[in-house]
Amino acid sequence: MLCTTYYSMNHKVVSAIKRQIPFLIGGTITGIIMNHFLGFAVTIIVNSIMWYLISLVVYKLVWKKNGFTDQMVLLKYVLTKTKRQEIMQRT
Numbered sequence: 001m002l003c004t005t006y007y008s009m010n011h012k013v014v015s016a017i018k019r020q021i022p023f024l025i026g027g028t029i030t031g032i033i034m035n036h037f038l039g040f041a042v043t044i045i046v047n048s049i050m051w052y053l054i055s056l057v058v059y060k061l062v063w064k065k066n067g068f069t070d071q072m073v074l075l076k077y078v079l080t081k082t083k084r085q086e087i088m089q090r091t
Helices: 002-038 040-063 067-090
Strands: none
Touching (some): 002 040, 002 067, 040 067
16 A cells, blocks of 8 residues: 555656656746846746746646646655654654
8 A cells, every 4th residue: 555655656746847847947047048137136036937927827738737736746745755754863
């Protein structure tokens, strides 16, 4: 039972990360370019808003789902890992 849940969780995490990679790459590239012209503070705000809107549209049109589901899967995965590490450190 535990192995099946672990495999299912890892499969969900991997697929969520695969869907996030284009946005991470695009945000990094545009952030570097915008930082050169606009400065760091403006770049953080403008780039974040711009890529949030792009990802929202792509998720709705391409994957027909809400992007928050992938973020929740990734958050649950990270929280599970940190809780597991805390328990192992106590023993």
